[in-house]
Amino acid sequence: MKLLAARRRHPMALVVLLLVGLLMTGGAYAVFTTNSTASAEEYTAQDVEEGEKLFVTNCATCHGMNAEGTENGPGLVGVGAAAVDFQVGTGRMPLQMSGPQAQVKTPQFSEEQISQMSAYVASLGPGPAVPEDEYLDASQGDPAAGGGLFRTNCAMCHNVVGSGGALTRGKYAPNLSEVSEKHLYEAMQTGPQNMPIFNDANLTPEQKRDVIAYVREVSEQPSAGGAKLGSLGPVAEGLFIWFFGLAAVIGITVWLSARSK
Amino acid sequence: MSTAPATTAVGKAAQFTESRVGASKMVKEFGRKIFPSHWSFMLGEVALYTFIILILTGTFLTFWFKPAMGELHYEGPYIPLKGVEMSEAYASTLAISFEIRGGLFIRQMHHWAALLFMAAVSIHALRIFFTGAFRRPREINWLIGIALIALGMGAGFTGYSLPDDLLSGNGLRIIDGLLKGIPLVGTYVSFFLFGGEFPGIDIVSRLYSLHIMIVPALLIAAIGVHLMFVVIHKHTQWPGAGHTEKNVVGEPVLPTFAAKGGGFFFMIFGLLALISGFFTINPVWNYGPYDPSPVSAGTQPDWYIGWMDGFLRIIPGWTEFYIFGWPISFNIFSALLIAALLFGAMAAWPFVEAWVTKDHREHHILDRPRNNPTRTAFGMAAVVWYAVMWAAASGDLMAVFFHMSLNDMIYIFRFLFFAGPIIAYIVTKRICLGLQRKDREIILHGYESGEIIRLPHGEYQERHKVHTDHEVWALSSFESPEYVPAEPDPDGKISKWERRRAAISKFFYEDRVAPVTKDELDAAHHDHGDHGVDAGSHSGGELPRGH
Numbered sequence: 001m002k003l004l005a006a007r008r009r010h011p012m013a014l015v016v017l018l019l020v021g022l023l024m025t026g027g028a029y030a031v032f033t034t035n036s037t038a039s040a041e042e043y044t045a046q047d048v049e050e051g052e053k054l055f056v057t058n059c060a061t062c063h064g065m066n067a068e069g070t071e072n073g074p075g076l077v078g079v080g081a082a083a084v085d086f087q088v089g090t091g092r093m094p095l096q097m098s099g100p101q102a103q104v105k106t107p108q109f110s111e112e113q114i115s116q117m118s119a120y121v122a123s124l125g126p127g128p129a130v131p132e133d134e135y136l137d138a139s140q141g142d143p144a145a146g147g148g149l150f151r152t153n154c155a156m157c158h159n160v161v162g163s164g165g166a167l168t169r170g171k172y173a174p175n176l177s178e179v180s181e182k183h184l185y186e187a188m189q190t191g192p193q194n195m196p197i198f199n200d201a202n203l204t205p206e207q208k209r210d211v212i213a214y215v216r217e218v219s220e221q222p223s224a225g226g227a228k229l230g231s232l233g234p235v236a237e238g239l240f241i242w243f244f245g246l247a248a249v250i251g252i253t254v255w256l257s258a259r260s261k
Numbered sequence: 262m263s264t265a266p267a268t269t270a271v272g273k274a275a276q277f278t279e280s281r282v283g284a285s286k287m288v289k290e291f292g293r294k295i296f297p298s299h300w301s302f303m304l305g306e307v308a309l310y311t312f313i314i315l316i317l318t319g320t321f322l323t324f325w326f327k328p329a330m331g332e333l334h335y336e337g338p339y340i341p342l343k344g345v346e347m348s349e350a351y352a353s354t355l356a357i358s359f360e361i362r363g364g365l366f367i368r369q370m371h372h373w374a375a376l377l378f379m380a381a382v383s384i385h386a387l388r389i390f391f392t393g394a395f396r397r398p399r400e401i402n403w404l405i406g407i408a409l410i411a412l413g414m415g416a417g418f419t420g421y422s423l424p425d426d427l428l429s430g431n432g433l434r435i436i437d438g439l440l441k442g443i444p445l446v447g448t449y450v451s452f453f454l455f456g457g458e459f460p461g462i463d464i465v466s467r468l469y470s471l472h473i474m475i476v477p478a479l480l481i482a483a484i485g486v487h488l489m490f491v492v493i494h495k496h497t498q499w500p501g502a503g504h505t506e507k508n509v510v511g512e513p514v515l516p517t518f519a520a521k522g523g524g525f526f527f528m529i530f531g532l533l534a535l536i537s538g539f540f541t542i543n544p545v546w547n548y549g550p551y552d553p554s555p556v557s558a559g560t561q562p563d564w565y566i567g568w569m570d571g572f573l574r575i576i577p578g579w580t581e582f583y584i585f586g587w588p589i590s591f592n593i594f595s596a597l598l599i600a601a602l603l604f605g606a607m608a609a610w611p612f613v614e615a616w617v618t619k620d621h622r623e624h625h626i627l628d629r630p631r632n633n634p635t636r637t638a639f640g641m642a643a644v645v646w647y648a649v650m651w652a653a654a655s656g657d658l659m660a661v662f663f664h665m666s667l668n669d670m671i672y673i674f675r676f677l678f679f680a681g682p683i684i685a686y687i688v689t690k691r692i693c694l695g696l697q698r699k700d701r702e703i704i705l706h707g708y709e710s711g712e713i714i715r716l717p718h719g720e721y722q723e724r725h726k727v728h729t730d731h732e733v734w735a736l737s738s739f740e741s742p743e744y745v746p747a748e749p750d751p752d753g754k755i756s757k758w759e760r761r762r763a764a765i766s767k768f769f770y771e772d773r774v775a776p777v778t779k780d781e782l783d784a785a786h787h788d789h790g791d792h793g794v795d796a797g798s799h800s801g802g803e804l805p806r807g808h
Contacts, residue, residue, distance in 0.1 A: 165558025166657035170666040225541030238564025
């Protein structure tokens with residue numbers, strides 16, 4: 001005990017303490033992040049094989065024969081099945097034209113093919129897996145808690161109710177009202193393009209479910225006050241009052257003064 | 262008044278009040294006031310009626326709104342906020358929206374009426390400006406009008422900040438920055454307003470006293486004086502046959518104007534009710550309670566504050582510098598300077614114009630905007646300048662909508678901020694001069710009727726028609742200010758200011774289309790006569806082309 005008390009003042013003590021601290025946070029981080037690699041679906045060797053074939057024919061031109069990346073596209077080792085499922089499932093990949101950001105289009109592959117490519121990419125290195133169904137059930141989430149999380153983490157890009165918003169240089173955060181639960185989850189998990197990644201340490205799977213519940217709630221609830229005008233806020237309201245409200249008023253004034261003649 | 266004693270109950274009551282108040286004379290007097298009729302003269306009325314609606318709906322809201330910032334957990338029916346911690350102000354706004362019968366409707370009506378009020382006030386002011394109705398003797402009323410715009414902005418801002426939701430909190434944060442940016446005293450002013458460090462717990466109750474007492478009281482007072490002046494000065498009128506600087510041609514207040522006005526009020530009321538019933542405005546439940554950390558994408562103020570917000574979005578970030586280690590930042594504070602510049606220019610205009618033209622006479626006949634090209638061009642330049650800032654406030658939404666880069670939008674707006682007004686000035690002036698020449702042409706040579714006639718020898722011609730005397734009068738009876746060269750003062754010297762005045766006058770009125778004179782008119786018609794064409798009595802006569 002005495003020894004320890006004496007050593008506590010030793011200059012090296014600080015270094016040791018720092019090291020221990022670093023190791024612990026690093027370890028915890030690793031535990032948390034690998035958490036999410038617990039795969040929802042078990043892929044078979046055949047899936048991986050089929051996936052590789054699909055990948056080589058459709059994606060390798062940009063991402064490289066072994067997904068190591070080329071100048072036309074980033075490496076995909078370690079991006080995980082969730083990234084592939086999101087990118088291909090929303091039609092963003094295969095990339096059609098270069099621009100500020102990949103565009104959503106009708107997916108070009110079947111569910112099965114997407115799952116096979118996901119299996120292939122997942123086999124290259126550990127990464128976030130396709131989420132499990134229990135985390136996608138909006139009815140189990142708490143929309144109020146999700147609303148708080150959404151306002152702090154997402155609203156600055158996607159707007160408070162997910163109507164979308166602009167980022168720099170032509171990039172933009174899309175409207176979320178039509179996005180499926182699975183893609184909502186995967187977007188948070190993998191951070192497509194210019195969106196930050198919200199891994200399980202940032203937002204736990206339960207919290208992601210709350211966020212999903214919130215997005216579903218606000219995009220599906222009937223509007224209490226009448227037409228929403230795109231949920232774009234005061235700009236839409238201002239345009240409306242000038243081009244509809246005031247126009248109607250001027251119409252009335254013209255009508256009333258025409259009567260007098 | 263000597264009248265027989267009343268016999269009916271109503272008659273007795275009327276006589277009772279009349280003998281004590283004596284209002285009948287006033288009513289009679291006022292009832293005989295004449296108001297000319299033109300749609301553009303009714304815009305001020307719209308402002309008045311929407312203001313009345315604002316007072317009515319606002320009073321309703323005060324019965325339930327709680328202007329307090331104590332924290333509570335929401336237990337109302339709106340699920341996405343269940344259990345969320347929020348202020349009483351926000352919770353009571355939600356209660357008005359979801360629990361009080363008709364509450365949401367009245368809330369929306371109050372807010373839509375505010376937007377319409379400001380829109381009506383703005384175009385009413387533009388009408389006054391472009392027709393020169395601010396000239397003597399109405400300069401003071403013009404100044405009161407400007408005060409009304411500023412007060413209206415204040416009323417709107419304090420109003421939409423009350424619910425204490427995320428959007429309004431973001432707006433207050435900008436006000437906080439604006440105040441803190443005032444050199445030397447900024448921090449103190451902000452602490453004074455917010456009762457400590459932003460956001461504090463006082464701001465909502467303070468805004469409330471401003472919003473329901475102080476600002477409306479000032480507004481009512483200013484509107485009262487404004488209307489009083491309208492009655493004292495009598496209404497202006499468009500040029501026309503029989504319209505002179507000494508009379509007003511129109512309808513008497515009683516019964517015509519009053520009846521129409523009453524009907525008009527209910528139409529505005531009905532229109533607002535329709536809008537409020539079918540279109541959401543400020544869905545506060547979407548924004549969530551205020552919390553200083555998040556800011557939503559697409560955070561904008563109501564439209565009438567938008568231009569200042571837009572200015573903040575385009576001003577580059579390097580207007581901050583240090584003096585002896587003290588930061589002086591114009592990055593946000595400059596929005597106040599821009600507002601001061603715009604309001605100052607509006608307030609100064611009547612006096613500047615009178616000084617430049619040396620025209621200090623009374624004017625009761627309005628200018629058609631084209632007949633004062635320089636003024637109209639300046640007005641349009643200001644409108645464009647305002648509109649550029651206004652549009653800049655929604656640059657982010659436009660960028661997404663038009664698939665453009667937000668950065669490019671900012672560069673475009675910065676360019677337009679300077680170039681827009683200049684282009685608007687030049688284009689407007691050319692258009693006005695062109696229209697004036699067209700007017701001359703029509704007066705002297707008639708207008709194209711669109712009717713093609715075939716002459717006996719087979720030639721086709723378009724019939725040119727001449728206006729009636731009344732129409733010619735309306736087109737030609739205007740004053741066209743002229744360049745007034747520098748004049749020496751009684752001592753025979755030309756002062757520096759007089760020289761400047763002359764230079765401005767030259768810039769203003771060098772390009773000028775003179776009104777048609779009587780001689781020109783006679784000559785033109787005589788000319789037609791020479792060619793053996795029936796010029797009629799130049800009241801509705803017809804002239805073939807090609808004299």
